[in-house]
Structures are given as C-alpha cells and as structure tokens.
Amino acid sequence: MTSHPEAPQAHLTSRSGHSDRSDHSERTMEEYIPQLARSRPQLVRLAECLSLAAGVERPLLRRVRLRFLPRSTAGLEAELWFSPLVESASDQSLLLDPAAAAVLRRRLALRPRQFVQDVRDLMVKAHLGSQPVARWFEDLLWADLFPATSTPEYIGEQLRRVLHAVTATGHAGDEIGRWALHYMPRLPSGVRQYDDAWRIQVASSERLGLAPPEDLFPRPPGTTAAARALVQRDIPVGVVARSDGLVLSRPPADGARTVMAAGVRTARVEAASVLAPQSVPVQLELMEDQSVHLPFTVVQRLSVSGEPVLGLAHAGAAYEVAVASRTEVGARYAVLLADCTIVLHADDGTEMGRISAEDGGPPRKSLSLSADGAGLAWIEGGREIEYELSTGEYSSEGPAEGSTAVLVRFRGDRAEGLGRLRSHGDEFLLAGPWGVQLLGGEGAPPRALWLLDPLSRFVVVDRSGGLTLYDDGVSRRLRGREVTAVAATRHGAHLVWARADGQIEGCVVGDPGDNDEVPIGYGAAPWQITSLAMSEDGRWIAAVGGDSRLLLWDLTVGPFVRLVRRLGFCAYRVFALPGGEWAVSGTGGPVELTTDDGRQYVVTPDTEAVSNPVDVPAWIRGEVIAEVRAGRDAMTLLDLAEAMASIRAAGITCLAVGPVTPSARGGVEGIPGDEEIPDSLGGFGDFMSLLMSAHHHGVRIVVDIDLWAVDEAPVGRVLNSLRQWLDHDVDGLRLVGDRRLDADVLRDVRHLLDGYDDRVLIGTHPPGPPTTAVSDLGAAGAPDVACDVVVKALQGELIISMTEGALVRRALIDARLPLVTARPGAQWGHRLPDDLTAPGRTALPLRVLLGLPGCPIAPLSLLQSQNPEVSRMLELRRDHLALSRGDVHELPFAPGDLHGAVRRHGDEIVLCVTNAGVDRETLHITPDDLGGDGDARLLDLFDGTVVPCTDDTPATVAVDGGAVRWYQLLPIPRTAPSGAGE
Structure with missing residues (x-):
C-alpha cells in the first residue's frame, strides 16, 4: 500500500x-x-x-x-x-x-x-x-x-x-x-x-x-x-430538613416535603444556605431511586446582644472551625472541610482562598488560626504544619517525642504562642513558649486546653473532667468537676467553666502559690454545654449546646442575667470577637432550593422542636383532621378503605371516624364488639380493613368515642374498651358528645394512652359556656391537662364574622383561648359548625381555617373536594412549619374586607390574606410589617411568583373577593458567582 x-x-x-x-x-x-x-x-x-x-x-x-x-x-x-x-x-x-x-x-x-x-x-x-x-x-x-x-x-x-x-x-x-x-x-x-x-x-x-x-x-x-x-416534566423530589442539613430523595421518602423539579431522567436542584446570601450554591442531580444527604456547615457573626450580623456557609460537614480574635486580621475564619480542604474567609465573609489536601493523603486535624489571621497551623500525618497566608509558605516540624495530638493558640498582651500537646508514653507533654510541662493523661489527651497570660500559665481539663491550673511549672487542682468546656478572658485573670449538669462556674485566678480560687456560680444551661466563650472585657459569657439557642450571661448586673438568643441552626462552637461580638459555628439552617426551571423553595428545619420538646406526639401538631361521621357522610368503612389512595392523594393524612360506643363487654380475644360500631359504618372486620389500608397509604386513624354511654357503663369496662381500640393500632381517640368525664376517669384515660407510642387524645368542649363550676372535660383547675388537642366547636360567631368581614379576628383567633393549663404543646382544634359545611356554602371558612394555628377539623367531603386549591393548601401546611406550628398575630392595617394573619416559626414567616368581600382588594406590605429583618422578597405560595419586598419598595398583594392567598417572606437573592452561565 x-x-x-x-x-x-x-x-x-x-x-x-x-x-x-x-x-x-x-x-x-x-x-x-x-x-x-x-x-x-x-x-x-x-x-x-x-x-x-x-x-x-x-x-x-x-x-x-x-x-x-x-x-x-x-x-x-x-x-x-x-x-x-x-x-x-x-x-x-x-x-x-x-x-x-x-x-x-x-x-x-x-x-x-x-x-x-x-x-x-x-x-x-x-x-x-x-x-x-x-x-x-x-x-x-x-x-x-x-x-x-x-x-x-x-x-x-x-x-x-x-x-x-x-x-x-x-x-x-x-x-x-x-x-x-x-x-x-x-x-x-x-x-x-x-x-x-x-x-x-x-x-x-x-x-x-x-x-x-x-x-x-x-x-x-x-x-x-x-x-x-421542551422535554422536561415535573419530578417529585422529597426534602427532609434535619439539624445538620437536608436529605433529598427520589421518589420522596415517607413524611418528606415534596418539591417539584423539572427534568426527564435527572432532577436538578440547586441548594444554598439562606443564612449566607453570598455562599456558592451546590448543584445536585438526582436519578431515580437515589437519596442524597447534603449537610451544611454554618458560621454566623453576632452582635454583643446576639443579633445576626454576617453569615457564611459551606455544603458538607466540617471537621473544625477556627476564628481569629484581633480587630484587624488577614483571615477571620478558617473552616476545615470533610475532604480536608481548608477554606479561608475575610472579616466580611468573602472567601479568600483554599488550601487543598493531597488526594489520598493523611487527614488533617487540630486547625488553629493566629489571632491576626496571618498564620495557620494544623496536624497532618502526625506532623505540625504551619502556613503563612501572605507568602503561601509552609513549614513542617516532626514531633520531638511521640506524635502531636493537639495544637492550641495563645494570645496575650505581650506575645502569641502555639502550644503543642504531644504523646509521651501514657502521658502527654505540653510544649510552647513557656517551655515543656508534663501532664497526666492515662493514654488519652486532655479534653480541653486554655492558655492564659502570662506564658507560663494554662488550664487543662483532664480525661475525668477535672480542672487543673498549671502556673510556672506548678500544678494545682481547681474546684471544677465534670467540666465539659472552659474559657477565660484574654488576660487569663477570669476563668469560667461548664459542668456536665449545665452549671456555669468561674473564678478569679490568683497569684502563684494561692490555692484559694473560690468558684462563682452564674446559673445553669438547659443542656450540657459544648462550647464556652468570654468577651475580652469579661462582661459577657456565651454558651452553646448543640441546639438553636445561644445563651448569654451579663456579668455587669447582679444577680447575673441570662439572655437567650434564637439561632437559625444548631450551634456547637462559640468564639469571642473584638468589640464584644460573637462567632458561632454549627450545622443546618434554612436552605433555599432552586429547580432547573427557576422555581424556588425555602426549607426550614424545626430547630424550635429541638429546643422546646413537648409532651404531645409530634405528628398531631398542626395536623388537619378529616371527619367521617356516621349518619352524616354516606361512606362506609369499606368505602373509605377502597378510596384511601385518592384520600391520600388529596393531601389528607388523618381521618377521624365514628362515633363508636364504649361497650360493657369485650370479646375474649380483646376484639371490640360489632355493636360498638354504628350499622351505617359497618362491622369490626370492615374497620380493620380501613385501618390496614390507611396505614399502608400513610394516613392515621382517630376513633371518635361517644361519651353518652360513659355514665351507664362501669369505668373499668370503658377503659378496657378504649384499650382494645389502642391495641388494634389506632392512632388516637377523640372524646365526643355532650357528656363530661370525671377528672379521675380522664386521668386514667391519659395514663392509658401514655402506655402507647405516639397516640393522641382529643377532647371536645361542648358548645356554649360550662353550666357548672366543674371545668370542661371534668378536670377541675386544669380542664385540658390530659388532652393533646382541645376542640372548641365554633357557632354563630363565625357566620356573623363572615357577614361583617372580620372573619379571623372576631371568630377564630379570639376563639383560641390560652392553653396555659394544658399539656405542653397541646393544640386547639378548630371545627367548623355544620351550618358552614352544608352543600352550597362558600368554601371561604375552610380556607381561612387552614391558615390558622392548631388542628383544623372539617368533613372529609369538604377537604376532598375537586377544588385543587384545598389540596394545595393541605400540601403547603405540611411543608411549611410556619403554617402548621407557627404562632399568629393579626396584620392590623388591612383595608376594607381584607384580613391578614402573620404566621411565624423560627425564621420562617408566612402571610395569610383573606378577602371576605366581593371586590378585589390590594395591600402594600413591607418586611417590617411581617416582622422581617431587612430587604426581602415575597413569594406567592400558590403560583410561585416572586416580587421585591423592601421598606422602600413595598410589595403589592392583590386578593380577589372571597379568595385566600398565602405569601412567604424570603431573604434577599443570593449573589451569583462571577462567570456563572445559564
């Protein structure tokens, strides 16, 4: 060729x-x-x-x-x-x-x-x-x-x-x-x-x-x-907000919030922390049958009083965070990510650079940032690495004896030092500018170190939680026991520590040879403290413990005052900054999701649930209950079982069925008798078919117990009947009828339910005021102490309010009597009167009810109507904590027939606007009106449109006559990274 x-x-x-x-x-x-x-x-x-x-x-x-x-x-x-x-x-x-x-x-x-x-x-x-x-x-x-x-x-x-x-x-x-x-x-x-x-x-x-x-x-x-x-379709993606970040799943996992992302084989979602508007969003691609866990590491700068000043965030878990403490710094924050990359941030939060780790190289630990932010130090492969930011030069030092366990920075008036804790047989050596000090260790390094001024003084928390002060080579035991965290002023004269029981103590460190440091008690935290910090002037102590609270003790007044500041994430470390400010690091926080077609969602973890545990089952909080009553709804138990898929598709997750009559006898096998169930509903076998179908589709079943028969049956048999229903895995009991239980009987019912996991007790107030001195439900002095949900049947007041245009203010919000005597976390259950649920009545009362706190209760036929707006509202209640668990206050300046209810849970704010008139009305809203902080956006939760909402440019809300609209206040848009494409 x-x-x-x-x-x-x-x-x-x-x-x-x-x-x-x-x-x-x-x-x-x-x-x-x-x-x-x-x-x-x-x-x-x-x-x-x-x-x-x-x-x-x-x-x-x-x-x-x-x-x-x-x-x-x-x-x-x-x-x-x-x-x-x-x-x-x-x-x-x-x-x-x-x-x-x-x-x-x-x-x-x-x-x-x-x-x-x-x-x-x-x-x-x-x-x-x-x-x-x-x-x-x-x-x-x-x-x-x-x-x-x-x-x-x-x-x-x-x-x-x-x-x-x-x-x-x-x-x-x-x-x-x-x-x-x-x-x-x-x-x-x-x-x-x-x-x-x-x-x-x-x-x-x-x-x-x-x-x-x-x-x-x-x-x-x-x-x-x-x-x-042109080829995309809506793909449902499940989102669960956890204390450390998000879990996204395809298909949506049970109990997850569902967001719709455009795609074909792949659902693309962009995620960014709301707490750090300048953070670079993370691009996620989810294939079918895939689940992704996306943690977020957050660092937030707070004012002296704990108000947010600045935030930065990184997708993924971080091993350590270090913070520079001087006023003028090169780098203020250093974050050691899970892949061992060290990310540096300036004082204003902007990213300054990254120090990447070698692929497959040894892990990094014990990150330390100098007080002026000019130098870094960490341990890598048992060696001490120091890095100068200005020159980019590294220096590496091998251990003199043993391997390095901890590096810790010291800053005093005269010098700054780097302490090196090295293993020495079963003990440890602490080496630094002061020389070398032998510490006891029993094979494990101390829990914490704090270097004081002068150089020869430092504090060690040993393995057992004991506190030892080393001063010029002389050690002396302080009175702290079971210490979990320690901090001091920069000069080291004032030392504070936290004990395992949450107590905060401190002392003034005396001269060498003085063993009389008397502890001062500052109060207690509600949890074991994970990190302490003290302001440079010694006026404030800050503490965090793994939830969404920052605790501050003001030492300038006596007795000492403890302040609580709510954070939007779970905090684990706190640092003192110049001028009395604080830096707090942790995980989680609200996350903004943007789908490929531009739709936006904000997912907020329930940090308040971590901080304020309640005695009621979590699932009932804000739950919408659909009623199926014998003699009123033309559905049998078998009808319900066969229609369960469509019921769940309509967004309904809880059904109340009945009423059943407590029996004077029970079957030998503990099966409630068929005579307890009305003939119009079916027999006990039909009920079990309903229960299995409901639980298969993720729907809970609450059984209505008719109190009319209580007085005619022995208490023991009544309780036995209730126990039999609970044994068959019903999710709760609702006490209905005009009779009242004796206080002792009610207490027995409560104790019975406490023996089962996640079962609820719902009590119904009879219409009108009590006719005797005995409180409703019979519990004298504490009428609702046994109930998880207390239902007040609304009467003509709601109808009057409809005609007068003050629907929410005069009827429902005022009907929410304070639950000061109820169980922690107990809910009001709002039930529409039959007059407003009859065919031909307007759907406005139901839609208003769905925007209020507590547990709305309405007929299944009304909730399962063909109106897609109702299903959308049920979905939004499930997805937004502000709608299901938030508090409420009225928007006072709504004009005409408009009424606004502002719902808030943590940092999530939702405005529910009702137009009880017939003509279209408009409302101008600023962030300050809704309790927001700074410029924001207003997201229409029904159609997804977003409009600016600032104090200078109020958002205009237009609501048609007889309509309800819901709007979420979103933070300012993220700053897109330079060079970002389509």
Missing part, C-alpha cells in the same frame, strides 16, 4: 469541542488533504464522493468506487478504510473524520455541478431505508454544499422537524436523540449556528440524562433553559 504524507497529529473527535481545537483540526486537514491529493488523487476523490454520507457501509463504498472511479481496484477501498481520513471503522462501516469531511465537501463543491448532483442522487437511493435522522443529516449536508441555492427557511424547517421528533413523548424520542447527538457535531458550522440546532442537542442530552456539548456560538439568554423545558 502506498505510504501517505505524515498524518495530522491532532486528536479528532466526533463531538464539537473547544472552538480553537475545532479550527485547528480543520486547518490541519486543509494542509494535509491537498498534500494527500497530490500523491493519492484517487483516494481523495473517493473520499470526496463519500463526504455527503452520514455513514459509509461496505456496499456503499463499493458502489461509489465503481460508479465514480471505475478504473480503480478494490485495494482503494482498503486504503481509505485505514487512512487518516477515517475517524472510526468497524467490520461493516466507516465514519469519516468530521474535520476531514468538511474539507472534502468543499473540494467536492468545486467539481462540475452535474457530477456533484450524481453523487447526491446515489446517496439518496442508497439510504432510502436508513434512519430518518440519518437522511435528515444528509439533507442538511447537501443544503449547506451550495449556500446560494439553499434558503435559511429550508434549513430552519429541516431543523424544526428534528426538534419536533426529539421532543416528542415516548421511547422513540430517546432513540432519535441519540442519533441527533451523534450527527449534530458533524454538521457544518453554518447549520450548527442556528438556535434550533442547539436546542436539538440540549433537548437530546436532557432526555438521555447527559450534559449538553459545549456551544460554540452566541445565543440569546435563556435559550438553553428553554430547550431543556
């Missing part, structure tokens, strides 16, 4: 790469092919004739050679098969290199038009049975060959045909998409620059779960997103 000129060295691929690489490939072929044509003209001519083909099969190669080079031999086919003009070849076909094919087509266009037309006609006949997308590709190659004769309209029409096929539903679109991604990069640049050519590639990639190829041409903004939207 004749040798060829030197083949081009560039690696040519079938996909369009960087424009410089693509141009270089064509320039290389423009030089190479003319050289090849001079030595092997028949080879180049054969390749020219094949340059209009999508692919070259062996029969086509033979046919073209015999037709246009009849005097050549079969060896010419083999020569082309193995030439540098071919990108790839199999036993049956070959594929020309894209850059070579482009040059060959330009050479072919210079030949006589009739010759070129004959080549085209042969290709059409040869590929009549080929894939439609292959014929389309060849049509476009032909259209580009003579641009003067091909109109843009024709090329556009061809591209639209393929785009329509790619975006069609069904598996055929996937197959066409694969072929389109194969052929599109091989089209001439004059065709690829069309926007529809790019849309074909984006839509095909989206269908197949691939990233689109690099686009080499400028496009109008939004072209890529619009192309993805």
Whole structure:
C-alpha cells in the first residue's frame, strides 16, 4: 500500500469541542488533504464522493468506487478504510473524520455541478431505508454544499422537524436523540449556528440524562433553559430538613416535603444556605431511586446582644472551625472541610482562598488560626504544619517525642504562642513558649486546653473532667468537676467553666502559690454545654449546646442575667470577637432550593422542636383532621378503605371516624364488639380493613368515642374498651358528645394512652359556656391537662364574622383561648359548625381555617373536594412549619374586607390574606410589617411568583373577593458567582 504524507497529529473527535481545537483540526486537514491529493488523487476523490454520507457501509463504498472511479481496484477501498481520513471503522462501516469531511465537501463543491448532483442522487437511493435522522443529516449536508441555492427557511424547517421528533413523548424520542447527538457535531458550522440546532442537542442530552456539548456560538439568554423545558416534566423530589442539613430523595421518602423539579431522567436542584446570601450554591442531580444527604456547615457573626450580623456557609460537614480574635486580621475564619480542604474567609465573609489536601493523603486535624489571621497551623500525618497566608509558605516540624495530638493558640498582651500537646508514653507533654510541662493523661489527651497570660500559665481539663491550673511549672487542682468546656478572658485573670449538669462556674485566678480560687456560680444551661466563650472585657459569657439557642450571661448586673438568643441552626462552637461580638459555628439552617426551571423553595428545619420538646406526639401538631361521621357522610368503612389512595392523594393524612360506643363487654380475644360500631359504618372486620389500608397509604386513624354511654357503663369496662381500640393500632381517640368525664376517669384515660407510642387524645368542649363550676372535660383547675388537642366547636360567631368581614379576628383567633393549663404543646382544634359545611356554602371558612394555628377539623367531603386549591393548601401546611406550628398575630392595617394573619416559626414567616368581600382588594406590605429583618422578597405560595419586598419598595398583594392567598417572606437573592452561565 502506498505510504501517505505524515498524518495530522491532532486528536479528532466526533463531538464539537473547544472552538480553537475545532479550527485547528480543520486547518490541519486543509494542509494535509491537498498534500494527500497530490500523491493519492484517487483516494481523495473517493473520499470526496463519500463526504455527503452520514455513514459509509461496505456496499456503499463499493458502489461509489465503481460508479465514480471505475478504473480503480478494490485495494482503494482498503486504503481509505485505514487512512487518516477515517475517524472510526468497524467490520461493516466507516465514519469519516468530521474535520476531514468538511474539507472534502468543499473540494467536492468545486467539481462540475452535474457530477456533484450524481453523487447526491446515489446517496439518496442508497439510504432510502436508513434512519430518518440519518437522511435528515444528509439533507442538511447537501443544503449547506451550495449556500446560494439553499434558503435559511429550508434549513430552519429541516431543523424544526428534528426538534419536533426529539421532543416528542415516548421511547422513540430517546432513540432519535441519540442519533441527533451523534450527527449534530458533524454538521457544518453554518447549520450548527442556528438556535434550533442547539436546542436539538440540549433537548437530546436532557432526555438521555447527559450534559449538553459545549456551544460554540452566541445565543440569546435563556435559550438553553428553554430547550431543556421542551422535554422536561415535573419530578417529585422529597426534602427532609434535619439539624445538620437536608436529605433529598427520589421518589420522596415517607413524611418528606415534596418539591417539584423539572427534568426527564435527572432532577436538578440547586441548594444554598439562606443564612449566607453570598455562599456558592451546590448543584445536585438526582436519578431515580437515589437519596442524597447534603449537610451544611454554618458560621454566623453576632452582635454583643446576639443579633445576626454576617453569615457564611459551606455544603458538607466540617471537621473544625477556627476564628481569629484581633480587630484587624488577614483571615477571620478558617473552616476545615470533610475532604480536608481548608477554606479561608475575610472579616466580611468573602472567601479568600483554599488550601487543598493531597488526594489520598493523611487527614488533617487540630486547625488553629493566629489571632491576626496571618498564620495557620494544623496536624497532618502526625506532623505540625504551619502556613503563612501572605507568602503561601509552609513549614513542617516532626514531633520531638511521640506524635502531636493537639495544637492550641495563645494570645496575650505581650506575645502569641502555639502550644503543642504531644504523646509521651501514657502521658502527654505540653510544649510552647513557656517551655515543656508534663501532664497526666492515662493514654488519652486532655479534653480541653486554655492558655492564659502570662506564658507560663494554662488550664487543662483532664480525661475525668477535672480542672487543673498549671502556673510556672506548678500544678494545682481547681474546684471544677465534670467540666465539659472552659474559657477565660484574654488576660487569663477570669476563668469560667461548664459542668456536665449545665452549671456555669468561674473564678478569679490568683497569684502563684494561692490555692484559694473560690468558684462563682452564674446559673445553669438547659443542656450540657459544648462550647464556652468570654468577651475580652469579661462582661459577657456565651454558651452553646448543640441546639438553636445561644445563651448569654451579663456579668455587669447582679444577680447575673441570662439572655437567650434564637439561632437559625444548631450551634456547637462559640468564639469571642473584638468589640464584644460573637462567632458561632454549627450545622443546618434554612436552605433555599432552586429547580432547573427557576422555581424556588425555602426549607426550614424545626430547630424550635429541638429546643422546646413537648409532651404531645409530634405528628398531631398542626395536623388537619378529616371527619367521617356516621349518619352524616354516606361512606362506609369499606368505602373509605377502597378510596384511601385518592384520600391520600388529596393531601389528607388523618381521618377521624365514628362515633363508636364504649361497650360493657369485650370479646375474649380483646376484639371490640360489632355493636360498638354504628350499622351505617359497618362491622369490626370492615374497620380493620380501613385501618390496614390507611396505614399502608400513610394516613392515621382517630376513633371518635361517644361519651353518652360513659355514665351507664362501669369505668373499668370503658377503659378496657378504649384499650382494645389502642391495641388494634389506632392512632388516637377523640372524646365526643355532650357528656363530661370525671377528672379521675380522664386521668386514667391519659395514663392509658401514655402506655402507647405516639397516640393522641382529643377532647371536645361542648358548645356554649360550662353550666357548672366543674371545668370542661371534668378536670377541675386544669380542664385540658390530659388532652393533646382541645376542640372548641365554633357557632354563630363565625357566620356573623363572615357577614361583617372580620372573619379571623372576631371568630377564630379570639376563639383560641390560652392553653396555659394544658399539656405542653397541646393544640386547639378548630371545627367548623355544620351550618358552614352544608352543600352550597362558600368554601371561604375552610380556607381561612387552614391558615390558622392548631388542628383544623372539617368533613372529609369538604377537604376532598375537586377544588385543587384545598389540596394545595393541605400540601403547603405540611411543608411549611410556619403554617402548621407557627404562632399568629393579626396584620392590623388591612383595608376594607381584607384580613391578614402573620404566621411565624423560627425564621420562617408566612402571610395569610383573606378577602371576605366581593371586590378585589390590594395591600402594600413591607418586611417590617411581617416582622422581617431587612430587604426581602415575597413569594406567592400558590403560583410561585416572586416580587421585591423592601421598606422602600413595598410589595403589592392583590386578593380577589372571597379568595385566600398565602405569601412567604424570603431573604434577599443570593449573589451569583462571577462567570456563572445559564
């Protein structure tokens, strides 16, 4: 075989790469092919004739050679098969290199038009049975060959045909998409620059779960997103907010909040911490049957009184956080991430740089940042590493004896030092500017170290929690016991510590030789303290303990005052900053999710539940209860069981069925008698079918117990009947009827339920005021102490309020009597009177009820109506803690027939607006009106639209007559990273 000129060295691929690489490939072929044509003209001519083909099969190669080079031999086919003009070849076909094919087509266009037309006609006949997308590709190659004769309209029409096929539903679109991604990069640049050519590639990639190829041409903004939207559908993604971050799942896990993300095979979600507006969002891609845990590490700067000043966040867990303590610093914060990368942040929170770790290298630990933020130190592979930020220089020191366990910084008026704790047999050596001190250790390093001023003084918390002061080489035991955290003023004169029982103590450190440090008690924390800090002036003590509270003790007044500041995340470390400010680090916090089509959600963990545990089961808090009452609803227990899937799909997760009558007898096997269940509902077997179906679909069942029969049956038998229902796994009991239980009986019922996990007791106040001195439900002095939910049946006041336009203020909010005597966390249950649930009545009362605290109670038929707004409201209540667990206050300045109820839980704020009139009304809202802090946005929870909401530019809320709208106050938009694309 004749040798060829030197083949081009560039690696040519079938996909369009960087424009410089693509141009270089064509320039290389423009030089190479003319050289090849001079030595092997028949080879180049054969390749020219094949340059209009999508692919070259062996029969086509033979046919073209015999037709246009009849005097050549079969060896010419083999020569082309193995030439540098071919990108790839199999036993049956070959594929020309894209850059070579482009040059060959330009050479072919210079030949006589009739010759070129004959080549085209042969290709059409040869590929009549080929894939439609292959014929389309060849049509476009032909259209580009003579641009003067091909109109843009024709090329556009061809591209639209393929785009329509790619975006069609069904598996055929996937197959066409694969072929389109194969052929599109091989089209001439004059065709690829069309926007529809790019849309074909984006839509095909989206269908197949691939990233689109690099686009080499400028496009109008939004072209890529619009192309993805052509094939995307709504994919439900489950989101669970935990104390350390989020868990996202496909399909949604049981009990998870559901957000809708646009996608085909992949659901794309962008997540960023709300507490750090400048943080870079994390791009997540979830495939089917995949779950992702996304922790967030948060560092927040707080004022002297604990108000947020600045925040920064990192996706992922962080091993350690270090904070510089001087006023003027190089780096203020250093964060050691789980992959051992150290991230540095300036005083204003902006990221200054990263110190990456070696892949597969030893882990890093004991991160330390100098007081001026100019130097870092950490332990890596048993060696001490020091790093200067200004020069980027490292220094490494091996241990003098044993391995280094801890590095700890010291800052005093005269000097700053780095203490090194090293193992020494079963004991430890603490080395630093003061020299070397031998510490006892029993094989385990001390729990904590605090270096004081002067250099020769430091405090050690040993393995058993004892506190030892080392002063000029002399150790003396302080009176602290079971110490979990320690802190001191910068000068070291005032030392404080926390004990395992939460007590905070301190003392003034005396002169050397003085063993009379008398502890001062400052009070107690509600949990074991994980970190303590003391302001430089000694006026404040700060403590955190793994939940969302920062505790502050003001030492300037006596007795000492403890202040509690609520945080938006779980805090584990606290640091003192200049000027009395604090830096707090922890995990979790609210997270903003943005889907591929721009929809936004804010997911807030229930940090208050961690801080304020309650005695009622968590699931009942804010739960909407659907009633099915015998004699009123035309549904039997079997009907309910068969309709459970549709009930759950409507957003209903709790059913109250009954009423049943406590029996004077129980079956031998502990089965309640059929006589307890009304005939209109069915028998006990039907009830068990309902219970199994409900629990299978994630719906809880509460049984209504009719109190009419209580006085006529012995108490023991009544309690036995209730026990039998609980034994059959019902989720709760609701006491209904006009009779009242004796206080002792009610207490017995409470004790009975306490023996079962997560069971609720719902008590109903009879209509009207009590007629005797005995409180409702019979518990004298504490009427609701036994109940998890207390229901007050609303009467005519709600109807009057409807006509007068003060629906919420005069009826429901005022009806929420203080539950000061109830169990911690007990809920009011609001039940609409029958007058407002009758057919033909307006749906406004129900929709208002769904925006209020406690447990709304309404007929199943009303909640399961065909009105999609009700299902949406049920979903929103489940997804937003402010709607299910938040407090409420009235918006006082709503005009006309508008009424606003502001719901708040932690940092989540939702405004519920009702228009009780008939005309459209508008309302202007600022963040200050809703209790927000600074500029924000207002998100319509029903349609997803977002409008600015600032004190200078109030948001305008428009509500139609007889309508209810819900709006969430969102923080200011994130600052997008520079260079971010579509």
